[in-house]
Amino acid sequence: MRRLLRLLPGLWLASLACQTPPPAAAPYLMTVAGPLPAAAAGPALIHEHILVDFIGADSTGYHRWERDSVIPVVQPFLEAARAQGAQVLMECTPAYLGRDPRLLQTLSEQTGLHILTNTGYYGAVGNKYLPAHAYTETAAELAARWIAEWEEGIEDTGIKPGFIKISVEVDTLSDLHRKLVQAAAQTHLATGLTIASHTVFAVPAFEQLEVLTKAGVAPEAFIWVHAQGEPDRRTHLEAARQGAWISLDGLNPGNQGDYVVMLENLRAAGLLHRALLSHDAGWYTPGEAGGGDFRAYEPLYTTFLPRLRAAGFTEAEIEQLTVTNPAEAFAVRVRGL
Template sequence: MYRRSFLKEITLFAGACLVPRIHYGMEEATIMTVAGPIKSSDLKFTLSHEHILVDFIGAEQVNKNRYDANEVYNTALPYLVDAEKRGCNTFVDCTPGYLGRDVQILKRLSVASGMHIICPTGYYGAAKEKYVPKHAYTETAEQLADRWISEWRKGIEGTGIKPGLIKTGVDKGPLTSVQKKLITAAALTHLATGLTIGVHTGDGAAAKEQLEILASKGVAPSARIWIHAQNEKDLQYHIDAAQRGSWVSFDGVSKDSAKDHISFLQAMKREQLLHAVLVSQDAGWYHVGEPGGGNFNPYHYIFTDFIPALKENGFTQQDVDTLFIANPAKAFTVGVRTTAKNK
């Protein structure tokens, strides 16, 4: 059943291999949010990697009965409203299935805060695969892709809410067999949906291996976001990935990391590669299982401290707009990107 459905999807989108982007009959470039599609031009200041709710109990124990949805909503809303008042227009929640994803809470928060919120499909294969469901070990990449494609076509968990990206994760290279399968499934899902692939990545070797897997399926580097590129201290990996066309995301911006993040961005600017960079905080985190969700990390540091620090270190307002407005709008636009454009 999975294979028949998957092959049907691939047939429907067979033309995708002929062009770098397809917008599925939509007149304008489109991004999918939890409230439905928006024009890419409507995406303004974007926090491209954040979280609302996470549950680290493990894939086989995660359950929505483990938390009070209203408490999560009431806890997170003031922080989102604060970010919106500071100028944030769009918020990407990078929590995939089996790690605490709750799209109904996200939609409520989007409506109440006035912000666009984007959520993912996909499975998180990092952390030694603790958050990978058992069926991922026995099913093929095609079968996993079919599950994720179904969320794009029909909505997530019967809600009708559709994902706006594919989120997966791997540890340091070399990748395990299951992690390779997840990247392959993400490639197949991209070809059938046009959703961008965001990959939590342990190091530069793993990031490079991902691109090799994607290329083997005909997926262009521009369809991949290297999440947590700051974990790799060898700048050449960042430069090489961006020059190949991949998005390079420096996440986890905070008081403790700001100096390193500015150094990474300065290196990318020297190489004239800021057009391939995303920046975010990886903040939030209502922790299921902790009283009141534990310590919720606010979303304001980029606005109050980091952007002023960038400007003190030679970055212009145009650079800031590139990092937080232009680049996210391109990165999250729905469209198939294939290696065919390079042939």
């Protein structure tokens, strides 16, 4: 064995000489500023918003807000999150709901926070946020649009999405929403981007997992967004056992006891490595004075982590929830079956 080790540097040089493909690149996240090594990512807030425009797909657009007015409102909240320890923020606002990659890029530059944006469409709320072509195009045609954003950047910005964000209605999947999931599956297989789906309840969660696995996508590529909304928490364990990510992402000062219980359940089942935490906070709202009420990205750090420690969670478990799991969930790689 020792002799083999002594030979290894020589073998490595020989492999270079033969132009053997290099070892797989280190895992990375795709931020609005470009690739970020997953190992360097640090604590992440995996589901937040900077700006959300509720007016609907027919009327939204960059004319609805002035970046110069949004930045002074949002920047202090991002700086406060950063001061609490956050280093990465996944911005979950999809296209036609207020996605603005340039705004995110400027805020990232000015705060030092790594920010991810997304590709994909949002089907919930009666399809109010779906563009007209989402009804008529096939899954492959929708996927081609999303894959083009990954390959060429979003619009003319050159900024690439860091994940796929879709959403489905809270009951059984409609044909239209099934098509969104199929488009997400095709996009995942072509790009390696993780699929975060606004899902809430267990019925659409398991239906989506079925669509994905039929398309050859492993559950490890799927984030069950807003899983805290499902009252039967045994379903969290079932989906996590399949490999899905359980996103408990609506943390606020009033619901933290419930979040401790959900995490205790996952830990007791040996499934803490499938859990994700965030606030679903922020929300500068165009059309409201000053962007309306903006919710801070801090309760996770200021009150929830102390509460977890008091409940007996170790530093290693907290690191897993806030650093390791987000990096693993969002690292760009194809998770095929």
